[in-house]
Amino acid sequence: MNAIIVLVEPEAQGASEVSRETLTFARDLAARAGGAPVHAVVAGPAPDEAALLAHLGEQGVATVHRAVDDRLSAYAAAAWAAAVVDAAHSASAGIVLAAGTPRGNEILAHVATRLDVAMAANVVEVDGVDPLVVTRQVVGGSALEEMRLDDAVAVLSVAGHACDPVPVESPSHPEVTTYSPTLTDTDLVARVARTEEAAADESAALTSARVVVGAGRGAGSADGFKDLLELTDLLGGALGVSRVVTSLGWRPHHEQVGQTGSRIAPDVYIACGISGAIQHWAGCQSAKTILAINTDPDAPMVTKAHYAVIGDLHEIVPAVNEELRARLG
Numbered sequence: 001m002n003a004i005i006v007l008v009e010p011e012a013q014g015a016s017e018v019s020r021e022t023l024t025f026a027r028d029l030a031a032r033a034g035g036a037p038v039h040a041v042v043a044g045p046a047p048d049e050a051a052l053l054a055h056l057g058e059q060g061v062a063t064v065h066r067a068v069d070d071r072l073s074a075y076a077a078a079a080w081a082a083a084v085v086d087a088a089h090s091a092s093a094g095i096v097l098a099a100g101t102p103r104g105n106e107i108l109a110h111v112a113t114r115l116d117v118a119m120a121a122n123v124v125e126v127d128g129v130d131p132l133v134v135t136r137q138v139v140g141g142s143a144l145e146e147m148r149l150d151d152a153v154a155v156l157s158v159a160g161h162a163c164d165p166v167p168v169e170s171p172s173h174p175e176v177t178t179y180s181p182t183l184t185d186t187d188l189v190a191r192v193a194r195t196e197e198a199a200a201d202e203s204a205a206l207t208s209a210r211v212v213v214g215a216g217r218g219a220g221s222a223d224g225f226k227d228l229l230e231l232t233d234l235l236g237g238a239l240g241v242s243r244v245v246t247s248l249g250w251r252p253h254h255e256q257v258g259q260t261g262s263r264i265a266p267d268v269y270i271a272c273g274i275s276g277a278i279q280h281w282a283g284c285q286s287a288k289t290i291l292a293i294n295t296d297p298d299a300p301m302v303t304k305a306h307y308a309v310i311g312d313l314h315e316i317v318p319a320v321n322e323e324l325r326a327r328l329g
């Protein structure tokens with residue numbers, strides 16, 4: 001039985017949680033595929049090699065392929081992919097996996113190109129092993145797609161939290177094989193040149209708010225948010241906006257809700273002047289109650305909302321604010 005090899009992303013103390021989830025996913029897949037061995041490949045720096053090895057043992061890894069080359073010390077997707085491909089060849093791997101992180105997906109895209117095979121990103125479930133059929137998230141997690149992987153080597157990333165990281169009953173003692181991957185200058189053209197401390201997470205108030213007032217193009221201009229901000233304040237909530245609003249520079253990006261913004265799950269989402277495009281819906285669909293305020297009765301946000309008020313938000317929101325002010329004293 002061909003091995004299954006997992007690209008593992010190290011963190012300060014061991015393997016990242018999503019990498020451990022992916023190893024558990026790989027183990028289940030290996031069991032269904034007749035007991036294939038699970039290998040791990042580590043390409044970049046690992047702050048704590050001993051903790052990393054312990055995590056890999058807890059996940060029942062048989063062999064660790066440890067790429068060693070100073071040029072891998074900074075992240076370079078193509079170079080790390082070269083290391084994964086070399087390890088996959090030496091393990092005679094039939095399946096290559098990584099966690100569906102930005103790096104995992106980027107590296108596997110390079111791996112699939114080098115192996116000239118298809119890649120399934122963000123897999124949540126294996127439906128069958130012969131042939132390999134998987135279910136994966138698409139459209140920012142709004143839809144599921146079934147995909148059949150017929151190539152000699154299957155390349156797939158596993159969506160975060162598709163399963164829990166479950167340790168094996170008796171940890172293994174993985175054999176560690178160090179190797180120097182074959183790297184070319186072009187593999188190193190795009191690489192991390194410097195890193196900076198991340199700024200404080202300014203979207204925390206938005207993602208934890210119980211009430212979110214949403215504002216879209218219907219706000220009209222950067223000056224059109226006064227009443228919306230007052231409504232947000234009266235309700236003790238947070239303001240969330242559509243991408244049009246951030247692209248036009250009306251509000252900062254950390255307020256954006258959607259596929260390329262924050263995912264929110266408040267008790268109430270009041271979407272004002274937002275059409276409800278699929279990319280916005282991906283970020284707000286988990287709200288328990290959605291109220292849309294929109295001039296268009298056929299806007300997707302209106303048809304999907306629990307409640308809707310059809311009309312101009314510049315008339316409705318001030319009226320709501322007035323009523324709230326009166327009730328709140």
Ligand SMILES: Cc1cc2nc3c(=O)[nH]c(=O)nc-3n(C[C@H](O)[C@H](O)[C@H](O)COP(=O)(O)OP(=O)(O)OC[C@H]3O[C@@H](n4cnc5c(N)ncnc54)[C@H](O)[C@@H]3O)c2cc1C
Nearest residue numbers: 216217218242243258259260261273275279280294295313
């Ligand atoms: C790869 C990709 C990623 C994306 N990611 C995101 C994302 O994360 N978040 C996101 O929001 N979008 C995202 N988008 C953009 C998305 O497709 C839409 O273009 C965007 O959500 C539309 O914003 P909007 O609803 O504010 O504007 P519009 O679609 O222009 O809708 C404006 C709405 O306001 C209503 N309206 C106008 N005037 C008033 C008024 N006075 N009173 C009441 N209603 C009024 C209109 O009837 C309309 O329904 C993404 C797109 C792509 C391609």
